[in-house]
Amino acid sequence: MAEVINPQNILEEISVSDLLRRALELKKAGFRFSQAHAVYNSKDNKYELSYSFSDYSTYQLHSLRVVVDLDTVVPSITEIIPAAVFYENEMKELFGVKIEMISADLQNKLYRIEVDTPFGPKKEEA
Amino acid sequence: MGKRSVIPYGPQHPVLPEPVHIDLVVEDERVVEAIPSIGFIHRGLESLVDRRDFNQMTYVAERTCGICSFQHGMGYCEAVEHIMGVEVPDRAKFLRTLWAETSRMHSHLLWLGLLADGFGFENLFYQCWRVREKVLDIQEMTAGGRLIFSVNKVGGVLKDVTDDQLKFILATMDEVEAELKVIKETFFEDYSVKSRLVGVGVLTAEQINALGAVGPFARASGVNVDMRKLGYAAYPHIDFEPITSNDGDCYARCYVRMMEVFQSIDIIRQVIAKMPAEKDLAVAVKGNPDGEYFMRVEQPRGEAFYYVKGNGTPNLERMRIRTPTFANIPGLCEMLKNTELADIGLLILTIDPCISCTER
Numbered sequence: 001m002a003e004v005i006n007p008q009n010i011l012e013e014i015s016v017s018d019l020l021r022r023a024l025e026l027k028k029a030g031f032r033f034s035q036a037h038a039v040y041n042s043k044d045n046k047y048e049l050s051y052s053f054s055d056y057s058t059y060q061l062h063s064l065r066v067v068v069d070l071d072t073v074v075p076s077i078t079e080i081i082p083a084a085v086f087y088e089n090e091m092k093e094l095f096g097v098k099i100e101m102i103s104a105d106l107q108n109k110l111y112r113i114e115v116d117t118p119f120g121p122k123k124e125e126a
Numbered sequence: 127m128g129k130r131s132v133i134p135y136g137p138q139h140p141v142l143p144e145p146v147h148i149d150l151v152v153e154d155e156r157v158v159e160a161i162p163s164i165g166f167i168h169r170g171l172e173s174l175v176d177r178r179d180f181n182q183m184t185y186v187a188e189r190t191c192g193i194c195s196f197q198h199g200m201g202y203c204e205a206v207e208h209i210m211g212v213e214v215p216d217r218a219k220f221l222r223t224l225w226a227e228t229s230r231m232h233s234h235l236l237w238l239g240l241l242a243d244g245f246g247f248e249n250l251f252y253q254c255w256r257v258r259e260k261v262l263d264i265q266e267m268t269a270g271g272r273l274i275f276s277v278n279k280v281g282g283v284l285k286d287v288t289d290d291q292l293k294f295i296l297a298t299m300d301e302v303e304a305e306l307k308v309i310k311e312t313f314f315e316d317y318s319v320k321s322r323l324v325g326v327g328v329l330t331a332e333q334i335n336a337l338g339a340v341g342p343f344a345r346a347s348g349v350n351v352d353m354r355k356l357g358y359a360a361y362p363h364i365d366f367e368p369i370t371s372n373d374g375d376c377y378a379r380c381y382v383r384m385m386e387v388f389q390s391i392d393i394i395r396q397v398i399a400k401m402p403a404e405k406d407l408a409v410a411v412k413g414n415p416d417g418e419y420f421m422r423v424e425q426p427r428g429e430a431f432y433y434v435k436g437n438g439t440p441n442l443e444r445m446r447i448r449t450p451t452f453a454n455i456p457g458l459c460e461m462l463k464n465t466e467l468a469d470i471g472l473l474i475l476t477i478d479p480c481i482s483c484t485e486r
Contacts (some may be wrong), residue, residue, distance in 0.1 A: 009419070037446045039444045086455055111163070113168050
């Protein structure tokens with residue numbers, strides 16, 4: 001039989017002001033960045049942002065969850081995690097999340113699409 | 127510092143199987159920076175959650191990619207099954223593993239052929255794709271489709287494989303293995319192949335980890351990680367260890383993928399030897415998913431992420447797929463720095479880019 005490593009996924013809800021600190025702590029603890037994504041919650045008219053980190057020695061997945069209002073400016077984690085650059089550009093371009101100080105802000109040119117923020121709030125909701 | 131110019135590379139280019147655009151900042155013939163952009167074939171599949179119910183989304187997930195279609199469907203179903211607490215019958219788990227590995231085989235053989243074509247070895251390209259046809263024949267015989275065969279469902283699988291078909295698969299594995307051993311010698315020993323691949327596009331394990339790269343691209347730099355170790359499908363019953371190399375160059379990426387084809391053959395033999403006799407293929411699923419789950423599976427190109435969030439209605443609130451190619455783009459951009467313009471096509475190929483996946 002193969003060794004099976006199946007740790008429980010950890011989901012930690014934090015405030016936006018704790019994002020950089022927790023990202024740095026996870027990096028220092030040996031976690032590497034796996035992915036980030038946004039969800040537009042139309043019911044509450046908020047964004048749910050998830051930043052996932054993996055420890056490849058234990059396969060542990062640790063995700064940070066930040067819930068923000070539509071007009072909240074979220075700090076970029078790219079100074080700490082350079083690999084997040086395209087994920088943050090994606091959240092900005094497809095969802096309209098306001099992210100500042102992305103190390104390489106592609107100015108809505110990562111996705112060559114004609115519709116602005118297609119996965120974000122409809123214009124009348126925003 | 128020499129004169130800098132920007133060369134637009136793609137989205138249409140002979141060496142690119144799919145459309146990605148990269149602005150290459152060059153000094154003479156040397157690349158100093160690479161800035162990618164995608165979206166030329168973006169389909170917005172994830173946004174279909176508000177028009178298709180969670181069962182129908184299985185087929186949407188499978189259409190994320192034409193190459194790793196099965197694994198997209200499986201990853202999505204496993205995520206929903208985790209949320210709903212569904213235990214899939216053992217035979218369905220083994221069948222999922224069987225099809226996952228045939229998918230890995232034909233994907234890697236496709237890539238090996240494209241790589242050979244990329245460095246101008248057309249006969250090697252033909253040979254890889256000729257062998258690949260045998261794997262596609264297995265998929266067509268067992269599931270009814272060559273690439274997209276829609277056999278996954280939430281709760282199990284839709285089709286069984288007969289004992290005669292299992293015998294045919296074993297015989298085909300023997301044939302493929304014998305033919306691949308010959309092809310392997312050419313990939314690993316031929317002077318012209320080595321001259322294009324050895325020492326080109328080197329990334330260290332530290333760079334791979336910093337840039338978040340996954341799959342064979344990461345394993346070729348010595349990062350020992352394979353999501354099959356998480357134990358989804360029937361992988362807990364299979365003996366295997368991730369295949370790695372420490373060289374981190376194009377040759378190492380070729381080595382890892384070639385050896386993973388042999389590993390898949392071994393896994394398929396184990397799956398067939400241990401296939402449960404019970405004939406249950408799926409369990410009835412009642413209700414709607416309510417909750418969220420992060421599922422990870424090891425696709426041919428590496429770790430794929432499926433985030434599924436349900437709200438107790440038939441329509442999901444969010445389905446997010448992070449494809450391995452998306453994770454490998456930062457690594458690609460780093461790899462392109464300080465390389466010769468003539469190597470760009472080959473370097474892009476060595477991450478095995480699947481832009482259709484990325485443009486889900």
